[in-house]
Amino acid sequence: MMNTTDQQxxxxxxxxxxxxxxxxxxxxxxxRGLGVILTYNSQPEQGQxxxxxxxxxxxxxVALQLDSADTQSFSNFGKQIxxxxxxxxxxxxFDYLVNNAGIAQRTLIKDTTEELFDQLVNVNFKGVFFLTQKLLPLIADGGQIINISSGLARFAFPGVAVYGALKAATEGLTRYFAKEYADRKIRVNTVAPGAIDTEFGGGKGDEDHKQQLASAIALGIEIAGGIMI
Ligand SMILES: NC(=O)c1ccc[n+]([C@@H]2O[C@H](COP(=O)([O-])OP(=O)(O)OC[C@H]3O[C@@H](n4cnc5c(N)ncnc54)[C@H](OP(=O)(O)O)[C@@H]3O)[C@@H](O)[C@H]2O)c1
Incomplete structure (x- = not known):
């Protein structure tokens, strides 16, 4: 994104x-001076x-409700926007879309049900595709789309097979959106965070899980102000 003055x-x-x-x-x-439209799904008070x-x-x-799995609601969401x-x-x-909403998986392949698989696909992949498709007419030419991926798209870790594969798929999708909307000068990029200590997938307190994650990262993980870096 550009500097603060340009963002007003x-x-x-x-x-x-x-x-x-x-x-x-x-x-x-x-x-940085941007106007913000943010969404929540199940916790309106947090969004507000x-x-x-x-x-x-x-x-x-402005905070609005959005369920990324509910593609049928996207037309109405577009009207609200x-x-x-x-x-x-x-x-x-508007200028920038950040496709950040996502849900986690901590289930080994052998225990992954079709229901969980579909849930993960609907929120983390299908929802990203169709929401972006629906909102593109509302994104200004020269704007930007950022898809939040994950380090788990790039290396394998037990218990996150579907999640990691879907994030890799989203990275692929990013390149295709970039190609098809280049004529409107819309940049489409991926940001793939490492482990961040949020409430994702049930949240904090799982020290074993943190240690496992740390072991996959060359410099390990330090906890700093609630953020795992
Ligand atoms: N935390 C990490 O270590 C990490 C690492 C790499 C990538 N990421 C990615 O970063 C993104 C954000 O993760 P986070 O850790 O910030 O998660 P988080 O703390 O669990 O927050 C998830 C957010 O997504 C919303 N949400 C949940 N289900 C939704 C649905 N079906 N439709 C629309 N919105 C929904 C939640 O709203 P409600 O609370 O209202 O339901 C909440 O605002 C995700 O795409 C995740 O895959 C996270």
């Missing part, structure tokens, strides 16, 4: 912006709290 009139939509990494993206975007924090600091933010853009910003489009 820009708008970012962050899915899953109510907690964890998405919350951090939303708060930091607002600090992030929007209120941004507004309390002099920024502009259009309405919010008009009322809050007097615009008909």
């Amino acid at each position: 009139s820009k708008i970012v939509l962050v899915t899953g912006g109510s907690r964890g990494i998405g919350k951090s993206i939303a708060l930091n975007a607002a600090k 709290a992030v929007a209120d924090e941004i507004k309390g600091n002099g920024g502009k933010a 259009l309405q919010v853009l008009g009322t809050e910003w007097g615009r008909e489009n």
Whole structure:
């Protein structure tokens, strides 16, 4: 993204912006002067709290409900976005989409049910594809899409086979979206975080899991201010 001065009139939509990494993206975007539309799924109060924090600091933010697995709701979500853009910003489009919402898996291949498989596909892959497809007409030419992947797309770790494979698939999708929307000068990129200590997949407290993750990273993991680095 560009420098702070250039960002004053820009708008970012962050899915899953109510907690964890998405919350951090939303708060930091607002600090740079961007208008923020963030989504929550099951916890409206968390979404509203992030929007209120941004507004309390002099920024502009709106929290909306979105279930990435519910593709049928995307048309209506697009209409909500259009309405919010008009009322809050007097615009008909926004600049940046961060596809951050995601769910985790900690189940070995032998125990992975078809139901869990479908859940992971719907939120982490199918939802990303169809939400982006639906929102592209609302993204300004020259805008940007960032798909949040994971280090687990790039190395294998027991218990996350479907999750890791879907993140790798999302990285593939990223290149295809970039190719097909290059004529509109829309950049599409992946960010693949390492282990971040959020409430992801049930959250904190699993020291064995952290040690296992640390062993897969050359410099290990240090806990710093709640963030595993
Ligand atoms: N944490 C890590 O170590 C790590 C590492 C690499 C990549 N990532 C990726 O980073 C992204 C964010 O992870 P996180 O750790 O910040 O997760 P998190 O703390 O569990 O937060 C998840 C966010 O996604 C929303 N969400 C959950 N299910 C959803 C659904 N079906 N539809 C729409 N939104 C939904 C949640 O909203 P509600 O609370 O309202 O349900 C929440 O805002 C994910 O894509 C994850 O794969 C995480």
